[in-house]
Ligand code: SAH
C-alpha cells in the first residue's frame with residue numbers, strides 16, 4: 429500500500445472543511461497559567477460545530493462512519509490511558525522501551541544534523557506526554573532547548589502535560605496548542621530564524637516534532653500525506669533542499685520528525701490489541717456514543733452496540749466498528765437527525781494502519797521528509813523513525 433492508494437467510495441468520508449478561527453478568536457483564547465501558555469484554535473463553539481458536521485456527514489454516509497478525533501473527551505482520554513496498560517496492548521511499552529534506550533542517541537543525531545541543536549520541541553497528539561518525558565530530559569540536557577509545544581484536541585490533557593513539563597524543567601517555555609492536527613498545523617508558532625537566535629544561546633534554531641503512539645496510523649493515506657506535508661511546510665527550511673549555510677551566512681533553521689509507527693505482525697496479536705479481554709477497548713469505542721449523546725443531545729443506547737475489531741489485510745489496517753445488535757433508531761437533537769440502524773449494521777469508528785520500513789519511508793518521502801534513522805524494540809513490534817525535512 430502506498431500513500432496514494434485510491435480510496436473506494438466507502439472510504440471517502442472526510443473531515444469537514446476549514447473551521448479556522450480568526451486571529452481575534454485566537455488572541456482571546458491565549459491564556460497564560462503558571463508559565464504555561466495555552467492557545468486554543470478550537471473554541472468550545474468551534475469544536476461543537478466541527479463535531480456536528482463530522483457526525484452528520486458520517487452517519488448519513490453509506491456505510492456509516494464516525495471520525496476518531498472525538499473519542500478523546502475526559503473519559504475517553506482516561507480510557508485510552510488504561511488501554512496503554514493492558515497486557516494485549518504492547519505498543520506503548522514497546523515505544524517507551526525504544527525511547528528509554530535511544531533518547532540519548534536521538535539527541536546526538538539531532539545535534540549532528542540540525543545546526544546548533546534543537547531549540548523548539550513540538551509534540552502532535554501529545555495527550556499527557558508521558559513517554560515524552562524521556563525525550564524532554566535528553567533534549568534539556570543539551571542546554572539548548574527553549575520551548576515545548578504540545579498540540580492536542582484535548583485541552584485538559586494538555587494542561588496536565590504542561591504542568592508536568594514545567595515541574596521537571598522550570599526554565600522551559602511551555603506553549604500548549606489546542607487544535608486539530610488535520611487543520612491547524614499552519615498555526616503552529618513559527619521556527620525561530622537564526623537572526624533571532626543570539627550568540628548567547630549558540631544559535632540553536634532546530635525544531636524537533638514528535639508524533640508518537642502510532643497515531644499517524646489512525647489517518648487514511650491521503651490524510652497522512654496532507655498532515656506530513658503541512659508539517660514540513662510549517663517547520664522545514666523555506667526552500668526544499670535542507671538546511672544550508674554558506675560562508676558568513678546564518679544556517680537555515682532545520683527540522684526533524686520523530687515518528688512512532690506500529691509494525692505489521694501476526695493478525696491475531698493485532699486484533700487482541702484492539703479487543704482486549706477486560707473490555708477496556710470496547711468501552712473506549714462505545715464512549716464515542718456517550719460523547720454524541722452529551723454533546724449533540726443524542727439518545728444512543730450503548731447496550732445496542734457491540735465492539736468489533738477486524739484486520740483488513742488489503743489495506744493493512746485494523747478497523748474498529750460499532751455493530752448494531754438489533755434494528756434501532758437514534759435521534760440527535762442538535763442535528764435534528766434520526767439515524768436508523770439495521771440489525772448487524774456497522775459504523776466504522778477508527779482505523780489503525782500497520783507499517784513496515786518501506787511503507788514509512790514512502791509516506792515520508794511523499795511529503796518532503798527523508799528517513800534518516802530507524803529504531804525498533806527488540807521484538808520488532810514497533811518502530812521509531814527519525815526523518816529530516818528536505
Ligand atoms: N501521544 C500519546 C497519546 C496517543 S492517543 C501516546 O503516545 O500515548 C492519540 C492522541 O491524539 C490523543 O491525545 C488525542 O486527543 C489526540 N488526537 C486525536 N485526534 C486528533 C486531532 N485530529 N488533532 C489533534 N489531536 C488529536
Ligand code: TRP
Pocket residue numbers: 496499511519641642643644645646702709712713748778779780781
Ligand atoms: N493510536 C492508537 C492506535 O492506533 C489509538 C488507539 C489504541 C485506539 N486503541 C484504540 C483508537 C482503540 C480507537 C480504539 O493504536
